[in-house]
Amino acid sequence: xxxxxxxxxxxxVLLVAAFLGLGQMQGCSGDGSTSANTGTLQVGIxxxxxxxxxxxxxxxxxxxxxxxxxxxxxxxNDPGLPVIATFPGGIGVDILNLHFLPQILGTTxxxxxxxxxxRLILAPNSPTLNNYVTLSANPAxxxxxxxxxxxxxxxxxxxxxxxxxxxxxxxxxxxxxxxxIVFAGNSGNINLKPTGVRIIQVFNALTNAGSLSGTIRSPQxxxxxxxxxxxxxxxxxxxxxxxxxxxxxxxxxxxxxxxFSAFVPPNNSAVMLSAHYRVFVRAFxxxxxxxxxxxxxxxxxxxxxxxxxxxxxxxxxxxxxx
Numbered sequence: 001x002x003x004x005x006x007x008x009x010x011x012x013v014l015l016v017a018a019f020l021g022l023g024q025m026q027g028c029s030g031d032g033s034t035s036a037n038t039g040t041l042q043v044g045i046x047x048x049x050x051x052x053x054x055x056x057x058x059x060x061x062x063x064x065x066x067x068x069x070x071x072x073x074x075x076x077n078d079p080g081l082p083v084i085a086t087f088p089g090g091i092g093v094d095i096l097n098l099h100f101l102p103q104i105l106g107t108t109x110x111x112x113x114x115x116x117x118x119r120l121i122l123a124p125n126s127p128t129l130n131n132y133v134t135l136s137a138n139p140a141x142x143x144x145x146x147x148x149x150x151x152x153x154x155x156x157x158x159x160x161x162x163x164x165x166x167x168x169x170x171x172x173x174x175x176x177x178x179x180x181i182v183f184a185g186n187s188g189n190i191n192l193k194p195t196g197v198r199i200i201q202v203f204n205a206l207t208n209a210g211s212l213s214g215t216i217r218s219p220q221x222x223x224x225x226x227x228x229x230x231x232x233x234x235x236x237x238x239x240x241x242x243x244x245x246x247x248x249x250x251x252x253x254x255x256x257x258x259x260f261s262a263f264v265p266p267n268n269s270a271v272m273l274s275a276h277y278r279v280f281v282r283a284f285x286x287x288x289x290x291x292x293x294x295x296x297x298x299x300x301x302x303x304x305x306x307x308x309x310x311x312x313x314x315x316x317x318x319x320x321x322x
Contacts, residue, residue, distance in 0.1 A: 037111060037112055037165060038109045038110060038111055038112055038163075038165060038166075039109070039110065039112045039163040039164050039165050039166060039167050039168070039169050040107060040108070040109050040110075040167070040168045040169065041066065041082075041084060041107070041108065041109075041110050041163050041169045041170075041171070042104050042106070042107045042168065042169070042170045042171070043064055043066070043084050043085075043104070043105045043106050043107075043118065043171055043172075043173070044104045044105055044170070044171070044172040044173065045093065045095075045105055045172065045173045045175060046172045046173065046174050046175060046200075047095050047096065047174075047175045047176075047177065052136070053135055053136055053137070054096060054133055054134075054135060054136065054177055054181065055096070055133075055134040055135055055136045055139040056094050056095075056096050056097075056133060056134045056139070057094065057095040057096055057133050057145075057175075057177055057180075057181060058092060058093070058094050058095075058130075058131065058132050058133070058134075058142075059092070059093045059095065059120070059122055059130075059131050059145075059192075060090035060091065060092050060093070060122060060123040060130035060131060061087060061090060061091050061093060061105070061120055061121070061122060061123070062086065062087055062090050062121045062122065062123050063076070063083060063085070063086045063087070063119075063120075063121040063154075064083070064084040064085045064086075064105050064106050064118065064119070064120060064121075065081050065082070065083050065084065065118070065119040065121065065154060066081065066082050066084060066110065066115050066117070066118050066119070067081055067115060067116055067117035067118070067119065068080075068081075068082075068111070068113055068114065068115050068116070069113075069114045069115060069116045069160070072116060072117060075153065076119050076121055076153050076154045081119075082108070082110035082111065083108075084105070084106035084107070084108050084110075085105055085106025085107075085108070090123040090130060091105075092130075095175050095177060096177065104261065107261075110163060111163070112163050112164060112165035112166075113162070113163060114160065114161075114162055114163075115160070115161050115162070115163065116158065116159070116160055117156055117157060117158050117159070118157045118159075118171070118173060118199060119153070119154030119155065119156055119157070120150065120154055120155040120157065120173075121150070121151070121153075121154045121155075122147050122150040122151050122154075122155060123151070124151045125144055125145075125147070125151075129142055129144055131144065131145040131147050131150075131192070132144050132145055133145060133181060133190055143190055144190070145181075145190055145191070145192045146184075146189045146190060146191045146192065147191075147192045150192060150194075155192065155194050155197070156194050157173055157194050157197045157198070157199060158194070158199075159198055159199030159200075160199075161199055161201045162201070169201070170201070170263075171199055171200060171201050172199075172200050173197050173198075173199060173200075174197065174198045174199075174200050175196065175197050176196045176197070176198075177196070178196070179193065179195060179196030180192060180193050180194075180195075180196025180197055181193075181196070210263070210264060210265070210304035210305050210306050210308055210309070210310065211261055211262060211263050211264070211304070211308075211309045211310065212231060212261070212262045212264060212277065212279060212302060212304060212309075212310050212311075212312060213259070213260065213261040213262070213309055213310070213311055213312065213316060214259070214260060214279070214311060214312035214316045214317065214318050215257055215258070215259050215260075215316055215317055215318065216229075216246065216248070216257060216258050216259075216260065216281055216283065216297075216318045216320065217255050217256065217257035217317065217318070217319060217320065218248075218255060218256050218257075218283070218294070218319075218320040219255075219319075219320070219321075220254045220255055221254050222256070222320075223248075223250075223256050223285065224248050224256050224283045224284065224285055224293060224294065224320065225247065225248060225284055225285060226246065226247050226248070226283070226284050227246055227248070227258065227281050227282060227283040227284065227320075228281070228282045229246060229260050229262065229279065229280070229281050230279070230280045230281075231262045231264055231277050231278075231279055231280075232277060232278050232280065233276065233277055234276040234277065234278070234301060246258040246259075246260055261309075262279070264277060264304055265304075276301050276302065276303055276304075277301070277302050277304060278298060278299050278300070278301060278302065279297075279298075279299040279302065279312050279318075280296060280297065280298055280299075281296070281297040281318050281320075282294075282296055282297075283297075283320050294320040294321055294322065295320075295321045295322065297318050297319075297320065297321075299312050299313065299318075300313060
């Protein structure tokens with residue numbers, strides 16, 4: 001079953017340096033380890049204020065590929081192009097649900113250096129309609145997006161970014177529906193244009209932040225659909241540092257689970273003097289639920305250090321309870 005990816009980077013100084021990457025299980029992506037010649041790249045997707053007539057913009061992503069400078073002419077399956085993530089069966093993304101909910105599409109170690117392009121390879125629109133929009137006037141009617149090149153060679157999003165060796169490097173794809181969705185006059189086509197998406201490099205070293213990570217899971221045979229993850233400082237003068245939604249995946253042995261990783265300012269940050277945080281998780285049985293199915297999870301007080309990841313105890317596991 002396809003799950004929506006809810007993604008955004010909040011346009012404030014705080015969340016440019018500290019955003020939440022709420023990760024699903026990544027198919028066929030690397031382990032994130034680095035060497036002297038590689039750096040870890042995270043790729044997320046976000047949105048801008050939408051065209052008022054649009055109710056949804058739905059894409060199904062099969063693969064995320066990045067292109068080093070000078071290799072723009074290579075096919076998306078060329079071994080010279082690093083693959084950030086592949087999603088067997090595709091991952092559904094409703095762009096208009098991405099506002100203020102950060103999400104990482106994939107994380108992997110790739111060669112350090114300069115890059116000029118990100119390609120999103122989309123699922124075909126036949127026999128299933130995978131890429132479409134709905135309008136506010138009639139949200140039940142799915143109108144197909146014309147995306148032939150994105151299915152063959154990828155939606156080519158141009159923009160320079162750098163992967164620094166031995167560091168965590170993060171970019172987000174800033175999707176502007178006003179420019180990316182084009183209604184093509186008399187033809188009746190609705191076209192998806194890569195010129196409506198830009199690449200933003202958020203930071204290029206984990207020393208700019210610390211991180212909190214964990215895996216949310218329920219007991220065996222107990223399904224859940226989504227969970228809200230919130231990170232709150234010990235002295236929450238401004239409330240939560242960041243918050244986002246993750247969706248579960250079924251995994252053997254008979255459990256539903258999802259990973260998350262939250263990047264937050266460490267103790268030496270000018271943005272947040274306190275390095276102590278709590279993680280809260282509320283999980284729901286289905287996407288329509290407004291009342292949590294499971295008890296609220298609250299972590300102990302956690303200390304975040306710049307340049308390091310802190311696993312939510314015990315051993316990074318958030319066990320949902322009745």
